Amino acid sequence: MKLTFLGTGTSTGVPSIGCDCETCLSDDFRNKRLRVSILIEHDGKTILVDTSIDFRQQALRVKLKHLDAVLITHCHVDHVFGLDDLRPFNFRYGAMGVYANEIAWKDLRRIFQYVFEPSHFGGGLPQLIPHTVVNHSSFCFSENLTVTPMEVIHGKLPVVAYRFNDFAYATDLSFIPEDTMDGLRDLDVLVLDCVGLKLHATHLNLDSALEYIEKLKPKRAFLTHLNHSIMYERDSKLLPDNVQFAVDELIVE
Ligand SMILES: [Zn+2]
Ligand SMILES: [Zn+2]
Numbered sequence: 434m435k436l437t438f439l440g441t442g443t444s445t446g447v448p449s450i451g452c453d454c455e456t457c458l459s460d461d462f463r464n465k466r467l468r469v470s471i472l473i474e475h476d477g478k479t480i481l482v483d484t485s486i487d488f489r490q491q492a493l494r495v496k497l498k499h500l501d502a503v504l505i506t507h508c509h510v511d512h513v514f515g516l517d518d519l520r521p522f523n524f525r526y527g528a529m530g531v532y533a534n535e536i537a538w539k540d541l542r543r544i545f546q547y548v549f550e551p552s553h554f555g556g557g558l559p560q561l562i563p564h565t566v567v568n569h570s571s572f573c574f575s576e577n578l579t580v581t582p583m584e585v586i587h588g589k590l591p592v593v594a595y596r597f598n599d600f601a602y603a604t605d606l607s608f609i610p611e612d613t614m615d616g617l618r619d620l621d622v623l624v625l626d627c628v629g630l631k632l633h634a635t636h637l638n639l640d641s642a643l644e645y646i647e648k649l650k651p652k653r654a655f656l657t658h659l660n661h662s663i664m665y666e667r668d669s670k671l672l673p674d675n676v677q678f679a680v681d682e683l684i685v686e
């Protein structure tokens with residue numbers, strides 16, 4: 434399985450507009466973060482998690498040519514506002530399967546009303562095939578690629594974390610329910626939310642993310658959704674050996 438981090442930044446991205454902090458002014462490419470998204474390639478399938486607000490730029494910079502499906506974690510702007518940029522894939526390959534939970538679909542249908550209740554037909558609308566994921570109900574994209582959606586809590590909002598075989602992606606959360614904890618054990622790689630150094634109402638911070646990693650014991654963990662309080666080189670010293678900050682365009686095999 435090959436994972437590509439398309440973006441690893443919090444909702445504002447890093448640098449943050451107008452900010453003169455050390456991270457935002459840093460020349461280190463590891464401190465430059467587009468909004469979070471990940472690409473999974475396995476068994477001949479290419480799956481995107483979230484159409485981030487930076488999706489077009491992310492797809493161009495990794496030279497993305499094909500997608501088999503899109504999974505949505507939740508309907509916040511940073512995670513879904515690139516949805517319309519699926520159109521070039523529709524033009525080439527036809528309609529695209531998009532997977533999200535019922536709550537996210539309600540918001541997606543409202544925000545992207547022009548897609549689901551079009552006022553005209555033709556003329557470049559995204560062509561999406563909606564699928565609703567159900568907590569802990571696994572499905573397969575191929576014989577060797579099983580996906581399990583699992584609920585995590587983002588402040589009060591239920592968000593979907595996805596497990597793909599021995600890899601799991603869990604962003605935008607402040608709490609992991611017990612049944613999802615059980616679903617996140619025995620992982621080779623866990624990608625986990627970590628918005629920054631300070632406590633946060635709707636996200637894990639560094640201390641709480643490391644506590645979950647300690648309990649779940651994945652072989653390796655990557656922290657994502659990072660804000661500008663995290664400076665890659667300075668703060669990597671705070672991490673245990675099996676944990677690192679995710680970096681845009683980092684590939685994990
Ligand atoms: Zn987010
Ligand atoms: Zn800053």
Ligand SMILES: [Zn+2]
Pocket residue numbers: 507509587605
């Ligand atoms: Zn969010």
